[in-house]
Amino acid sequence: MTTADATVSVTLQNAQGLHARPSALIVKTANSFSAKVQLRIGARSADCKSIMEVMMLASPRGTELVFEARGNDAAAAVSALASLVAGGFGE
Amino acid sequence: MEHLGGITVSDGIAVGVAVILGSVERDTPELQVSRSRVPRELDRFEGAVRDVAQDIEELRERTKATLGNDAGSIINTYLMFLQDEVSILRPIRSLISEQRWEAASAVVRRFRDLMEELRGLPEPLPSRIPDLLDIQRRLVDKLQGVTATTHAGKLPRNSVIIADDLTPTQTAALDRQHVIGIATAHGGPVSHTAILARHLGIPALVGLGSELGRVAAGTPVIVDGFHQRLVVEPTAPAVRNARARLRRLKNRALRAVGAARTRSGTMLEIFVNIDSDESIKSLKSLGIAGVGLHRTEYLYLGRDHTPTEDEQTAHYTRILKAMAPKPVVIRTMDFGSDKWDPRIHSLREPNPALGLRSLRLSFAYGEIFKTQLRALLRASIHGNAHILFPMVSDAEEFARARACLTEAASGLQAEGVSFREAVPTGAMMELPVTALVGESLFAEADFISIGSNDLIQYALAVDRTNRDVADLFVPHHPGVLKLLDMAARTARRFNKPITVCGEMAGLGLYTPVLLGLGLTRLSMAPSRVRDIVEETRRCDDEACRALVQRMLEAPGPQAAGRALRAHHEGGRRSTRRD
Numbered sequence: 001m002t003t004a005d006a007t008v009s010v011t012l013q014n015a016q017g018l019h020a021r022p023s024a025l026i027v028k029t030a031n032s033f034s035a036k037v038q039l040r041i042g043a044r045s046a047d048c049k050s051i052m053e054v055m056m057l058a059s060p061r062g063t064e065l066v067f068e069a070r071g072n073d074a075a076a077a078v079s080a081l082a083s084l085v086a087g088g089f090g091e
Numbered sequence: 092m093e094h095l096g097g098i099t100v101s102d103g104i105a106v107g108v109a110v111i112l113g114s115v116e117r118d119t120p121e122l123q124v125s126r127s128r129v130p131r132e133l134d135r136f137e138g139a140v141r142d143v144a145q146d147i148e149e150l151r152e153r154t155k156a157t158l159g160n161d162a163g164s165i166i167n168t169y170l171m172f173l174q175d176e177v178s179i180l181r182p183i184r185s186l187i188s189e190q191r192w193e194a195a196s197a198v199v200r201r202f203r204d205l206m207e208e209l210r211g212l213p214e215p216l217p218s219r220i221p222d223l224l225d226i227q228r229r230l231v232d233k234l235q236g237v238t239a240t241t242h243a244g245k246l247p248r249n250s251v252i253i254a255d256d257l258t259p260t261q262t263a264a265l266d267r268q269h270v271i272g273i274a275t276a277h278g279g280p281v282s283h284t285a286i287l288a289r290h291l292g293i294p295a296l297v298g299l300g301s302e303l304g305r306v307a308a309g310t311p312v313i314v315d316g317f318h319q320r321l322v323v324e325p326t327a328p329a330v331r332n333a334r335a336r337l338r339r340l341k342n343r344a345l346r347a348v349g350a351a352r353t354r355s356g357t358m359l360e361i362f363v364n365i366d367s368d369e370s371i372k373s374l375k376s377l378g379i380a381g382v383g384l385h386r387t388e389y390l391y392l393g394r395d396h397t398p399t400e401d402e403q404t405a406h407y408t409r410i411l412k413a414m415a416p417k418p419v420v421i422r423t424m425d426f427g428s429d430k431w432d433p434r435i436h437s438l439r440e441p442n443p444a445l446g447l448r449s450l451r452l453s454f455a456y457g458e459i460f461k462t463q464l465r466a467l468l469r470a471s472i473h474g475n476a477h478i479l480f481p482m483v484s485d486a487e488e489f490a491r492a493r494a495c496l497t498e499a500a501s502g503l504q505a506e507g508v509s510f511r512e513a514v515p516t517g518a519m520m521e522l523p524v525t526a527l528v529g530e531s532l533f534a535e536a537d538f539i540s541i542g543s544n545d546l547i548q549y550a551l552a553v554d555r556t557n558r559d560v561a562d563l564f565v566p567h568h569p570g571v572l573k574l575l576d577m578a579a580r581t582a583r584r585f586n587k588p589i590t591v592c593g594e595m596a597g598l599g600l601y602t603p604v605l606l607g608l609g610l611t612r613l614s615m616a617p618s619r620v621r622d623i624v625e626e627t628r629r630c631d632d633e634a635c636r637a638l639v640q641r642m643l644e645a646p647g648p649q650a651a652g653r654a655l656r657a658h659h660e661g662g663r664r665s666t667r668r669d
Contacts, residue, residue: 024171027171052175056208056209
């Protein structure tokens with residue numbers, strides 16, 4: 001993904017970091033949009049619609065997450081994901 | 092004709108045909124196909140993904156219904172693996188289309204790589220490996236045409252279930268109209284599955300080993316519980332012989348038993364353990380003292396929704412009415428560990444035996460617990476109901492359980508629903524610590540029931556289903572006997588009834604030990620009653636007390652075991668039922 005239609009960066013808030021449940025919530029949220037969404041953490045990145053890839057990013061609290069989306073509903077997708085993370089995944 | 096040796100966990104003989112259930116361990120498929128077969132393999136793969144997703148969705152709904160939304164959402168993660176295009180679906184498709192792997196082989200290769208990758212990462216990632224394994228197994232099973240769950244209608248008559256191992260859920264869901272025998276590669280003699288098979292009266296063999304994997308579906312087999320073996324493709328005379336023995340057994344089981352009285356005149360009170368209301372009427376004619384333990388888990392398992400208050404009330408009422416005026420001890424739900432769907436607990440608990448199980452789980456899922464307590468109270472007016480709380484650790488925890496009952500009672504009272512005011516409530520002693528702090532608990536509880544299986548598991552730190560340590564699961568360990576002795580003495584001091592209702596109660600080997608400890612109320616599977624009554628008649632009180640003394644003073648289980656065997660050999664020549 002060279003140029004994204006929408007990008008947002010947000011800090012991981014919840015105590016346990018990006019473990020199984022938050023990963024699942026990210027995938028669930030991303031799957032509700034048609035846009036292709038990548039989650040970038042430093043040099044690593046994951047397809048937000050792949051539970052394996054998101055899970056393997058396993059990041060601690062305080063990590064900077066960058067969501068980049070491309071497609072019709074790219075802006076809506078990144079904003080939904082950002083508020084999910086900012087809300088601490090409802091934990 | 093071929094014989095496979097195993098361990099009999101449920102007596103009897105079954106002559107039937109092999110039905111392969113779940114996955115008996117098979118070799119990892121390593122098959123490649125011709126280019127022309129590729130589209131077909133791709134189709135098969137897509138079909139398997141759809142089918143497995145559907146199975147998992149059904150499992151999720153059942154789980155939500157029984158354990159609530161939280162547990163259901165854990166299973167959602169499973170579905171996500173099956174929707175993972177990038178890491179799972181696409182790589183498998185390309186293994187099929189580009190490298191021409193057969194569908195199941197492609198699945199196994201991809202999952203092997205993913206698990207390898209997870210294994211090298213920091214926790215908690217490696218702990219997701221069982222999830223992947225489970226999904227891989229489900230996909231491969233679909234592709235190889237193995238039935239993952241049995242639906243009654245699909246089973247042929249006279250099915251002998253062949254499996255790697257059976258979960259209690261699977262066993263509970265087996266249709267007794269069709270299933271006449273069970274044979275598994277793994278599993279131990281006192282696993283819950285074994286216990287359940289015994290209660291269902293289905294002859295079962297476990298520990299038959301990996302050779303069981305070679306038995307093909309549809310093969311004629313004989314489960315021969317008396318010779319501890321599975322006969323594969325028996326000859327015609329072998330079948331005739333087995334059928335004749337089966338007829339003799341059936342005639343014998345129908346005769347009522349007399350009183351269980353020792354040679355010294357001590358009367359034992361024999362109760363039965365039941366899981367369902369199926370055979371309740373025939374039990375009364377057995378001449379037993381009552382139902383010592385009605386396990387209620389199977390009311391919840393193997394069905395598509397949590398039983399409602401009305402359904403439960405009707406169920407308990409049937410049992411209470413059938414047994415009245417004899418007592419029926421109903422244990423509140425005792426889930427967790429190996430009795431619940433392992434997919435739910437293993438996801439959350441690295442060590443379910445020490446986790447959120449039994450009464451703790453009931454407290455955590457208060458609404459489900461309350462529904463059961465209300466149903467029990469409503470049914471209580473129809474007979475002699477006793478309510479038993481499982482795995483109580485001490486008097487405080489017992490008080491908390493009783494408070495839940497009181498709360499349920501006030502609710503009913505406010506609604507003007509009738510129930511019995513003073514239903515006796517008891518505690519199950521399954522933790523060593525409960526025996527140690529027995530005094531305050533025995534002062535509060537109306538009765539005590541000893542769950543010897545868990546008591547032994549926790550006292551000796553042995554998982555009875557783990558083949559590597561199963562031989563360390565020794566009911567006659569002097570330390571275990573000391574706990575039983577302590578409990579028996581406390582019960583006598585407080586003049587409270589105490590009943591042994593674990594497997595130990597139904598094993599004739601231990602009858603003299605329990606008698607010697609002064610434990611004279613025993614509850615067991617109905618099929619064990621006759622043997623125990625006969626064993627009791629051979630016992631002499633004084634000799635039993637002396638035996639227990641020797642065993643309590645033994646330095647370990649081996650010496651205690653020798654004393655026990657010497658007692659049996661001295662008293663009589665061992666007799667077999669066959």
